[in-house]
Amino acid sequence: MSRVLDRFDLRILEVLKSQGDIGPVEMSAMVHLSASQCSRRMQQLRAGGYIARIAAVLDADKLGIGVNAYVLLTLRSHEPEWLDKFHRRIAAMDEVLECQALTGEADIILKVATRDLHSFNSFLTRELLTAPEVATARSSIILENLKSTTALPVRFAQ
Template sequence: MARSGDIGPVEMSRQVHLSPSQCSRRMQQLRSAGYIARVAAVLDAPKMGVGVMAYVLITLRSHEPDWLERFEQRIAQMDEVLECQSLTGEADIILKVATRDLSSFNTLLTRELLTAPEVATARSSIILEDLKSTKRLPIRFAE
């Protein structure tokens, strides 16, 4: 089965052996029920000028709600931040970032993240090789 989110009902019907109208109707039902949040294109990082991807573990200075809100607003303005999750454990936040090169990564880390008043510490790990990367969820858990 294809892994492309942009196939139409005709191509889908060939793969799942249902009529195009049935496929279209079922896809609309999945969207309406909230199972499909969005369909997105996966861009080629090197062709887009991205040469460095990294994870950054952030420890916040305070856990007050307004500090976290200010940090979230700051992160939302940074195009380099691809993902931002709140964590349990030693760090408070993990970021996945994408930059052009090591110099731009250094600038992001030292001039934008470490100087943010909400940030106490930041530790980074540069991704050397992308062994597996997907947004596909295991469908066996769906109700």
């Protein structure tokens, strides 16, 4: 259900990407449309798939997350059954925040969050390196978070 987005739709998406829990009344003041128009447009944007989901951004420090890292994996095989097993294994790991397939030397990149270096080492050695689908792993600890966002640029929308 794709449709052409106008400037009001784009403004609504701009607001929603940083304030996902905003209601139509608050939205109307920000985009200069009536609350009923905002409500209708917000529903259409959800129904059209422009809004994949609404989620809370949790505070890592308050949750005891002290180590974030990227892990580059090389897989032993690219056979479909091996990949399916690997996908299921990664999906079950709470520590894995993101998992993407790559071109280049590594096959997979993971973004991982753990309590501390000890728990990261345990995760790496007991969960990832023992997985039969994984041939090698290289990790890099994030020292400082310079930018982290879930806000996609809406200027590319068509």
